[in-house]
Amino acid sequence: MPRSNPAMGVPAATRDLEGAAERVLVDRARGGDAEAFRELVERHRDRVYGLALRMLRSPAEAEEVAQDAFVRAWRALPRFRGDAAFGTWLHAIVVRRSIDRATVLKNRRAREVRYEEAGDLPEPVAPDPGVEGGEMRRRLGRLLEQLSPVQRAAVALFYDEDRPVEEIARIMGMPESTVKTHLSRARAVLRRGWLGGDRS
């Protein structure tokens, strides 16, 4: 089962070393070292982009939000106190930006749908099947569209990022019980949608 969380399946000593190296990079970047920040971007870009893509379901939007999150992180680095890991802090930025963007897109789509009820409904922007791969992905993408942006964030962090509920709560800035509720409701919606698809 593929796991994207850097902590998974990595020996503790290696993990500590990576953590120390990252702290050094963060300190250098905080001092204005662009090369150190470039290294941080290289380390986190796939996970950040993946998270944004899971939430927004559009490669173009995901790329924009992911880039924007890094730019914001760079500007906010002097205020980063290091209470949480850099990755957790960065993910919190991505989640907030993605939720904002998803809300804007959802509202825009709702307005379009009101008009297009008279005619052809456009398919919501979906990832390129060639990139994402297969019918299962497309089907999952359609189901994820039914979730709220917050539920999508919780699902992406829990399944794709394999983060524990405690960390997701920290990233999303909400109590653990609320994260559990979002996950539970999302699972119910997805499962019913999946079963509905099986029947049709």
Add this chain to the structure above:
Amino acid sequence: MTCADFERWLDDGRLPAEGDGFLLHARQCTACARSLAAAEALTRALREPAPSAPPGFTDAVMTRIERPASVAVLAPVTPWWLRTLNEPAAVLALLLIGMLTTAWNNLATLGVRAIALMHQLNGGWSAVANAMAQTRWGAILDRPEVTTAVLLGALCLALVGAPLLYRTSLRMASRAALGRLHAAHEGSRRG
């Protein structure tokens, strides 16, 4: 064990254990067995790794970091009052204030003139008119604090009312435009 319990168990995302009554239930209930299979397939699909960031991603971020810093920091931020003045609502508010002020002045003048006219035309009413001019309208309306208070009230009313009026008219206009588009689309479909 009921089907509702089973659904709740799946919603909580708990892992199945052989000793659980849940698995026993799934073996006996076809609907719940399908739900379990769906949950498993979903988890598998959700755990599939997301694609990597597109090529050139890091360079694009670094370019944006170097470029917009100057734009973001040096770009002058328009103060709120200047942005507000640019709003059509602000223009509408100023117009409303002007109209209310003029109306107030006219009313006050008219009132004073009417009292004076009454005073001239009817001697019998003069005492009443005098009393009115001194105690009620004339005296009260002529007081500068009353005029100032009324003008301030009018200003507040205009500031609150004008944006509301503007937004309502904007909403009505966009609804009307949407309706026209709807009708045009409907017509083209039928045609």
